[in-house]
Amino acid sequence: MMRGMWASFLVILHTTVTLALIARVLIRPRLDPSVRLAWIMVIEAVPLVGILAYVLFGEVRMNQAEVQRMADVRDRLTNLRVPNPAVIAEPPDYAQPVVAANAAVGGMSALSGNRIHLLEESDGAIDRLIDAIDRARDHVHILFYIWLPDHSGQKVADAVARAAQRGVECRVIVDALGSRLLVRSPLWTRMQEAGAECVTAFPWGLPFISVLFRRLDLRNHRKILVVDNAVAFSGSRNCADMAFAIKPRFAPWVDILMSVEGPVVRQFQSVFLGDWMSYTGKDLGDMLQPVAPVADPGEVAQVIPTGPDRRQGSISDCLAGMLHAARDRVVITTPYYVPDVALDAAIRAAARRGVEVTMILPGRNDSLVVGATSQGFYYGLLSAGARIMLFQDGLLHSKILTVDGRMGMVGSANLDRRSFELNYEVNMAVFDHEFVGELDARQDSYAERSREITLEEVRNWSILRRLRNNLLALASPLL
Numbered sequence: 001m002m003r004g005m006w007a008s009f010l011v012i013l014h015t016t017v018t019l020a021l022i023a024r025v026l027i028r029p030r031l032d033p034s035v036r037l038a039w040i041m042v043i044e045a046v047p048l049v050g051i052l053a054y055v056l057f058g059e060v061r062m063n064q065a066e067v068q069r070m071a072d073v074r075d076r077l078t079n080l081r082v083p084n085p086a087v088i089a090e091p092p093d094y095a096q097p098v099v100a101a102n103a104a105v106g107g108m109s110a111l112s113g114n115r116i117h118l119l120e121e122s123d124g125a126i127d128r129l130i131d132a133i134d135r136a137r138d139h140v141h142i143l144f145y146i147w148l149p150d151h152s153g154q155k156v157a158d159a160v161a162r163a164a165q166r167g168v169e170c171r172v173i174v175d176a177l178g179s180r181l182l183v184r185s186p187l188w189t190r191m192q193e194a195g196a197e198c199v200t201a202f203p204w205g206l207p208f209i210s211v212l213f214r215r216l217d218l219r220n221h222r223k224i225l226v227v228d229n230a231v232a233f234s235g236s237r238n239c240a241d242m243a244f245a246i247k248p249r250f251a252p253w254v255d256i257l258m259s260v261e262g263p264v265v266r267q268f269q270s271v272f273l274g275d276w277m278s279y280t281g282k283d284l285g286d287m288l289q290p291v292a293p294v295a296d297p298g299e300v301a302q303v304i305p306t307g308p309d310r311r312q313g314s315i316s317d318c319l320a321g322m323l324h325a326a327r328d329r330v331v332i333t334t335p336y337y338v339p340d341v342a343l344d345a346a347i348r349a350a351a352r353r354g355v356e357v358t359m360i361l362p363g364r365n366d367s368l369v370v371g372a373t374s375q376g377f378y379y380g381l382l383s384a385g386a387r388i389m390l391f392q393d394g395l396l397h398s399k400i401l402t403v404d405g406r407m408g409m410v411g412s413a414n415l416d417r418r419s420f421e422l423n424y425e426v427n428m429a430v431f432d433h434e435f436v437g438e439l440d441a442r443q444d445s446y447a448e449r450s451r452e453i454t455l456e457e458v459r460n461w462s463i464l465r466r467l468r469n470n471l472l473a474l475a476s477p478l479l
Contacts, residue, residue, distance in 0.1 A: 018043055021054055032340060087111045087263040089300040094325055095407055095431050099302060101321035102429055105313040106304035108270075113294035114262030114301045116430060118438050119233075121445075123242055125257045126152040132227045132259075133159040139169040139287070141226040141272045145219065145412070146178040146238035149185040150245050157187040164195035173275055175220045176200040178238070181246070199279050201424075218308060221412050221423035224272050229290045232260045232268040234426060235410060236399045244395075250366045252394040256410055256442065260301070262294060264428070267303035271426050274305070299432035306413070307424040314420040315413045315427055319401055320346040322429075326355045326403045331443045333360045333400040336367070337374040338416035344377060348384035356387075360446045362397075363390035369472060370416070375465075376473025382455040389450035396446060399427075400439055408436040 025039045043050040089112040091099045099110045119125040133140050133156070140163050147153050164170040172191060174182060182188055183200060192198050201220035225233040237255035244253040260268065266288060273284050306315050316339070323330060323346040330350055337359070339347075351357040359381065365371030378388060399415075402408040411427025413419040430436060461469075 017051055021051060025054075087113050087294055089431070091300065091431060094404075098318070098321045098325055098407065098429065099431075101313075102302050102304050102318050105306060105310075105315065105318055106302075107312070108267050108303050108305075110300050110302040110429070110431065111263040111267070112300045113296055113298035114260060114264045116261075116299050116301060116432075116435050117259045118435075118442060119235075119257040119259060121254060121256075121442070123152055125237065126155060126239070128257075128259065129225055129233055130155055130159045132225070132231055132233070133163050136163050136168045136227045138228045139171070139226075141171050141224070141269065141276070142239075143173040143220070143222050143224040143272055143275060144179060144239045145175045145221045145223060146240055147174050147182045148179075148238070148240040148245055149182050149187050150241045150243070152241045153182060153239050154187060156239050157182075157191055160191050160196050161194035164191065170194075170196035171272075171276060172196055172198040173201055173220070173272070173279065174198075176203040177219060178221075197280075199276075201275065201279060217422060219423050220275065221419065222271065222275070222305075222426045223412050224268055224426060226265065226269045226272055229265060229269060229287070230261065230293070232265045233257060234260070234268060234412075234428065236397055236412060242394075247366050247395075250364065250395040253397050254391070254394050254446070256398040256400060258410065258428075260428070262298055262301075264301040264303060268426070271303065271305045275424070299430055299435050301431070302429045304409075304411070304427045304429060305425070306420075306427075308422055315411075315425060316340050316343045316415075316420045318427070318429070319343055319409065319415070322401060322403050322407060322409065323347060323350050325407075326350050328404045329356045329358075329402075330404075331358045331360070331400070331402045331440060332415070333396065333398045333443050333446060334415040335362050335365070335395065335397045335399070336370050336414040336416045336418075337361055337377060338370060338418075339377070340417060340420060343415065344380070347386060348380060351381070351385035357381075357385065358387045358389060358443075358447065360389045360391060360396065360443060360450055362395055363392045363451065364395070366395055372469050373472040376469035376471075378453065378458050378469075379455070382453075382458060388453050389447050390453055391446055391450045393449040398442075398446070400443055402436050402439050402443065405436055405440060406433050407431045408439045410439065 021043050022040055025036050039054055043054055089110040091110055103109060119128050140160060142160065160170050160172065176183070188198060202218055223234055223236070223238060235255065235257040237257040242252040242254070244251050270288060273287060277283060277285070304315060304318055320343050332347070347357060361374060365374070381388060399413055400408065400410050407429065409427050409429045411425065413425040413427050419425050
């Protein structure tokens, strides 16, 4: 009798919690309908596990004190970041909606007078960072998602230690999860002992307690180096060898890294300082006062920082805006394609209206689930007229979008929901024929090392493969 009463009680409790969570999913603001439907299906179809999954991963839950602190820091930096009116760019007609969308999401203006260079696709690119650190006279600011204690990582750490020992103010931020091997290594201690200030973003602490206040999978995925307010480096590359010791069987990891000089350096500095001030509570806003020199005539560029504490949109909105502006040619490079509905629709719409759309993706992905999920989108993209090229020479990790040879975007954000909703990312849009031509040339080099997959090939996939891919694609709103 007692056992039956307990069973009935548990059934009623489970049903009550299930209905309460479904109601929660239905009334949450700013949630895509496909995401609502996916979570309702999971909660209903997988008893208990579905409830636990939603509690842990269903909402972008953050400590409200942290969110308020980040907002306060952003407000302070925004007031200090007002650029010289002489460098605020007046974009051409085709770019005005794109610049406005980027500003709405990231809060920063498009600035003229910049000098931007792509660094080589080799481990030699890291030497450019080291040279800049060795020439530093005032400060070095570094932020990486992954910093490995490998050959490249050690060289950069040694350069930071040298700079700190000669009196340069060195500040280092790494993601606690992505750079956990560095934090546990002697290199971390060596930089600190030399005088560098080193902090971790989103440390785990005690997971069972931390999970009550925020999601444990929030990460800082940015890659930024700023030296003396004069030069910045950013892109998709982490501080690691191309051999990428933690996943060597996918090597070489092929990334893109750029150096930037000019007014837009202050925008990268602002992103770094925003993170630093949020994590440490130390106010360094006055470091934004110096104005980086203008490189005349220079390129027009605009930094776009995004993160889960911001509610003005995501990088997906910026990318979709660029796609809607496309008239002739679009080239997209990304390692992970798990888009939201709007972005996937924008790509297919561009292809359908006659824009030549080429997507370059890894032929072999380091994530089996993400790779299979991406394949679930191939049929729709190919049917719309897009070309899909699968990179064969290692793991393609660059994140690039170019439109009509006149505007482009490069940075840390993947074309997936994690980058759109959970990660702290930083991208830069550029409105310049010459630099976008460099981006297109780099993407052409990727295409030369790729094989094209056709609609006929996708149609000939086995039923089991199509079933796997399409089932995972259904779950893409949750990934």
